[in-house]
Amino acid sequence: MKMMRGYLRKISSQPYACRYWYSTVTCGWCLPVRHFTPSSMSPERNPGKLIYELGNGQWNIPQLREALEKIIRQDSHFDDYEVEHSFPSIGRRIMMLNGRQVSEAGERKKFILLAIEDATDRIMAKRKLQESEKKFRGFIQTINSIILRFNNEGKITFFNHFSEQLFGYSEKELLGKPMVGTIIPEKDEEGRDQQAMVRGALEHPEQYYVKQTEGRKKDGGKVWFQWSAKETRDERGNVTEILVDGNDITGEMEYRRMLQEIQGLAESSPDIMARFDGKMRLLYGNPFLMRILGRSRNEVVGKTIRELGLPAEKTAQLEAALLKAKGEGDRLKTVIELQGHVYRIQIVAEDKQRQSFKLYAADITDRKRMEDALRRNEYELKSVVENTPDIYFRMNRQLQYVFVNPTYEKLTGLTKEQFIGKTNSQLGMPRQMVEFWQSAAQEAIVSGKEHIVEFEISSLFGKRYYSARIIPEFEKSGLVETVLVVARDITDRKQIEEELASTRS
Known part of the structure; x- marks a missing residue:
């Protein structure tokens, strides 16, 4: 018994809330630590009592009884056995139990050593953390944004539902796979190494607050997404993982490209293209219009139709057409002759308030001549056929x-x-x-x-x-x-x- 008591004194220095040893299930020793062991539960006052009878039966816990009786029957042990129970004086607590049979050298009598840790705060904190993480994951899976993580090897460790829909991969297909070569091509349209971009994000994540990147779908289709990087660091300050939060901007990029193509077509078009505001001031004129006017763009942008230097008759005709378009709001078509050429003009309002207009003028001189010739031929043919x-x-x-x-x-x-x-x-x-x-x-x-x-x-x-x-x-x-x-x-x-x-x- 002296050896057993020495052992108990030794383990009493461990961070457990309460420790017991007992023979069979009878209380033999109690170390009063914290609130689990009031003086009324000391072994001197409870000789020969079952542990289940202590404290007016508050230790008569079915889970505890089952665990202890299993040790007796099977001569086994248990570690980190979780028991949750409501105590009359302190309320609901969560305990971690460790139990095993022990005996002193030379003695046949065996004892059960039971160590009880009050793990309520730790386990409750863990449960709250797990619940919070579950809610966060649920939110991440339903948000209409690209959320993914990759480690310091550039391999994907998380891929949310929106990303699955956008790229056409399931999370299972991509976990552990490198980003470059799957959802990001090895080189972008301009031939830049995308692997270098991933390394840059790992080395200098602060420089990737807003980044636009070309992506690739599973079926080979192209997407564009804008993203920012947030790093996770270890205790030494090294980046271990990057969280990517991004948005699909494919539609926006396609629209920009379309505008660039339209701008390019306008700049090289052999037809007149121009924009006017509601006060009939020129906002844009393509090079072909500048050649007709014989002036530079800087000289005429912001000028009204009357200030463009066109003949008075043509100025009045254009002004009347714009005023009519502003009043009616529909597509307006008319024909005007400039410098010996015939142009078919179409004016379109750009907004419902009709505060700006697009003007397209196609040179139809040759077509007009052909139409006139065709009409003459038709008239002559009709005259012949009828007579x-x-x-x-x-x-x-x-x-x-x-x-x-x-x-x-x-x-x-x-x-x-x-x-x-x-x-x-x-x-x-x-x-x-x-x-x-x-x-x-x-x-x-x-x-x-x-x-x-x-x-x-x-x-x-x-x-x-x-x-x-x-x-x-x-x-x-x-x-x-x-x-x-x-x-x-x-x-x-x-x-x-x-x-x-x-x-x-």
């Missing part, structure tokens, strides 16, 4: 008339309105004529080739003979869309041929 003694008519693939000239109207006694949209059969033409034109038109539609036929027609002026060219007309797809028939009167020739034939016979 020629030849027959002109057009049929679609269903053999419905889509055009007839006045000559054909006179011969048949039908008006253009009666012809359009009708077939020969619907017009009541003779059966022989219906079948003839079905065969002749279908041949051109199927073959896609022009051919010549001769036919006779009983007109208001008697029987007439015609030689007709049947010309297929094609749509963009290459199919025949309509057939044009141009027929010339050969009645006189036919009559001469008949007379010659009669004379010979």
Whole structure:
């Protein structure tokens, strides 16, 4: 017993709240430490009592009973066994128990040595920390930002849900993998080494407060994200990990690039491009406009239309167009002639308040000349078709008339309105004529080739003979869309041929 008491005195210097040793489950020794062991629980006052009976039964804890009886039955031990219990005088406490059987040398009698540590504060602090970490992780997983961590080897140690969706990787796929070569390409668009960027963040994280980086998705797609770095250091001050907090700026970068491309197109465009504010002051003019004005951009930006140096008539025309666009707010189109060239101008309001406008002016001089020439040709052709003694008519693939000239109207006694949209059969033409034109038109539609036929027609002026060219007309797809028939009167020739034939016979 002296040896056991010496051992107990030795371990009493350890940071436990209370320590007991007892035979079987009977109290044999008690070191009164802190609130667990009031004087009423000393071994002198409780000889031969079970530990479960001490302190009016406050130590009759099912978990403690189970642990102690297991030692007795199995001659085993337990370490760091957690027991949570409410005590009448001090409330709910959490204890860490260590127990084992011991015996003095030369004695058969065994004792159970039980060490009890009041770990309430430590365990509660740990639980609060775990709960706080759980809530923080939950927040990190739901936030619409890139949150990831990488260690001092550049390998990913955490990857939140938003990052998974953005890059297309699961966290499991990336944990332990280097950032460079997975979510960051080895070199950016300008050929810079991205591994050097990671090393820079580890060595000088304060310089990476705001950084824009090109990223790469699992499917090879490109993303851009803006991020900042927050380091974690060990007790020696060395950076062990970097926390990355970032935002997806892919849309913003694409918009910037689009603006740059538009700016580049405007600067090199052969058309006029300009911007005006609500007071008709020039905000921007491209180089082509500067060439027309014969002035530099610095000389004209901020000037009103009247101060640009255009002829008075053109100034008034442009001013009226801008005023109309400001009042109506819709796209306004007009045509203006400058220095011998014709421009088609389109003015568009940039905002709902119509405080700024974009002006586009395309040089349509050549197109205007072609349109004028085409109109003249159309007029001349129409004049020829309407006044020629030849027959002109057009049929679609269903053999419905889509055009007839006045000559054909006179011969048949039908008006253009009666012809359009009708077939020969619907017009009541003779059966022989219906079948003839079905065969002749279908041949051109199927073959896609022009051919010549001769036919006779009983007109208001008697029987007439015609030689007709049947010309297929094609749509963009290459199919025949309509057939044009141009027929010339050969009645006189036919009559001469008949007379010659009669004379010979």
